Amino acid sequence: MRVHIYDLQIGDRLASNVFNDSGLHVLSNGKMLDAQDINKLFNHRIDYVEIHRRLSDDSSLAMVSKAEESARKIQPFFDLAVDGAKDLFEQVVRTGKFDAEQIHENFDPLVESFNQETDVVQLLLSLNGKDDYTFHHSVQVGMISYYLAKWLGKSREESLFTGKAGYLHDIGKSRIDSAILNKPSKLTPEEYESIKQHTLIGRDIIENSMGASALSLAALQHHERLNGSGYPHGIRGDQMHPVSKIVAVADVYSAMISSRVYQQKRDLLVVLKELHRLSFSELDPFIVQTFIRNMIPNFLGKSVSLSTGEIGKIVFTNPSDFFRPLVQVEDKFIDLADSPQIDIEMIFL
Structure with missing residues (x-):
């Protein structure tokens, strides 16, 4: 037809x-x-x-069903990686180091399962959970770091290494008081200083377990910022390892999109806009632009609410302005690039 x-x-x-x-x-x-x-x-x-005739006219239900089916297939591998992260943390608590071989056993199967899917955005959101935030966050940062490296043109081996850097980036939190990590209210200055130590602790744990490498540098540097405003050493972008810059972007995105005891999950578009803003000062602009450019196409076909009160569907993305796509509302089309007075308020994923 x-x-x-x-x-x-x-x-x-x-x-x-x-x-x-x-x-x-x-x-x-x-x-x-x-x-x-x-x-x-x-x-x-x-x-x-x-095109060939569609088996069902209810495409939105079909897409939801496909996303749910994909999530069901991947869930066991995701759970394995989450349980693996828990075990790594527990090993560190007991012995001060972890079994490096377990990283490959827990993370590689998840990568393989994700490689069969195309809607990475939907899958990451489907597999996100509020419980065990630290461990879910470690897995999510690992997956996002892996995809970011791929989108940046890295080889499969380099991408997998970068994903594992993301998977291990918060291992230093295994030695931080859980009462501080899970505190539902604002941290005191002393508690915040304690949290910041996880970067130094994480570097030492990885070096003690696997030797010095970009993995330990990512644990040390993922809270550093290009303008020198980060921690623990306040270094600038030219002093950060390239893998650390990728993990930093993945870490910020995952933290903002996730539900936590003290934070509700934010709308994906709001998060991407905030990442875009940070790319002018704190996060590597090329990495952020690459991330957004590869995330935005996954919005095609998704429903949105507009500032006019209308509900529409994204039908095309605008390569010159990521956040102002072409939206279909019933039988009319609104090009947000030509309608600056209209904004997307929420994307329904």
Whole structure:
């Protein structure tokens, strides 16, 4: 059936090859469309394509069902990694170090399971939990660090190493008083100073367990900032290891998007806007831009509430302004890039 690209849905399968006006081959017959494919068609100014008839007209339910099914498949591997993080912490409490081999056993299977999926955003949100925040956070930072490294063009080996740096970045918290870690109210200056020690402790634990490497540097430096405002040493960006810069972005994102005893989960768009703001002073701008650029396409097809009170659906993302996409509201289209008076208030994921 022939459909306008505004009406395409993630999961539609092409029924013929697609060429642009210059005869350049864009997408192949049989391709199952994801968010990047639909954006590609838009960028090539293609209006209509042929797709196979959909099995169900209720695409939103189908997408939710697919996301839920993906989360169910990955959940055992996610739980294994969370339990593994708990065990690493417990080993440190008992002996002052951990079994390095367990990192590979716990983290590698999760990476393999995620590599089969395309909607990374939805999966990370689905697998996020309020309980055992420290351990869920360690796993989430590990996964985000892995994907960030991939999106930055790193090899699979380098990406996996970076993911493990993220997985271990908070290992120093194993030696911090749990009453301080889980305190529901604002920390005192003394308690905050105690928390800051986890970076130094984490470096020492990793070096004692595996030797000095970028893994121990990431644990030490993931709270340092490009403008020198971070801790523990207040170094600037040119003194930070590249892996530390990636883990820092993953850590900030995960902390802001997660539910904690003293913080409600924030809307994803608000979090990405805050990351964008921080990229002008504290976080590496290229890494942040790469992260946002790869996250935004996953919003295609998602419902949004607008400042006008209307509910719409994101149909295209704007490569020149990540936060102002094209939104369909019933039978009209609103290009937020040309409508500065209208904002997205919430994305329903």
